[in-house]
């Protein structure tokens with residue numbers, strides 16, 4: 001795909017076919033994350049690639065912030081958990097840049113995936129401690145995000161459609177509401 005088409009067509013995917021992701025595509029996704037910029041190039045990210053069916057099911061059904069809210073990720077052939085070691089990142093202006101480092105790298109991974117038709121959905125609605133217990137993640141590491149990766153089902157599930165409507169996923173603020181020119185307040 002043209003780069004701009006990757007951006008224009010990307011959307012969160014919440015219903016997956018069980019088709020495997022080819023190794024070269026998975027490797028390209030991981031490489032896209034590895035090459036991301038990070039604060040002081042400290043690369044505080046660590047990614048756990050989960051392909052084991054049982055572990056995927058545990059993440060999907062037993063790590064939700066509320067109940068089984070993430071049940072839909074169990075069908076995806078791969079779940080990637082994006083972790084950070086905050087001690088390897090930078091704190092400036094009272095901002096924890098490990099969150100930024102992870103966000104950039106994970107988004108690069110998601111865009112690289114979508115370039116090959118592999119969908120994803122950023123997830124924050126998980127119980128961090130439960131994810132840590134399932135994957136043996138040490139206390140000093142933060143779990144920033146996770147996402148299923150897989151090919152979208154031809155027909156999106158009802159849940160997928162309902163959530164998109166609930167989240168208003170197609171809406172974006174107009175440029176004239178978010179861009180200011182030269183100074184704060186000059187839209």
Ligand SMILES: Cc1cc2nc3c(=O)[nH]c(=O)nc-3n(C[C@H](O)[C@H](O)[C@H](O)COP(=O)(O)O)c2cc1C
Nearest residue numbers: 010011012121122123124125126163167168169170
């Ligand atoms: C930081 C972050 C957290 C999110 N958490 C969840 C989540 O827990 N569950 C979910 O289904 N979608 C989650 N999303 C996906 C958003 O709902 C989605 O990106 C938004 O509605 C825009 O839709 P689009 O991605 O299809 O363009 C999250 C997205 C971001 C960036």
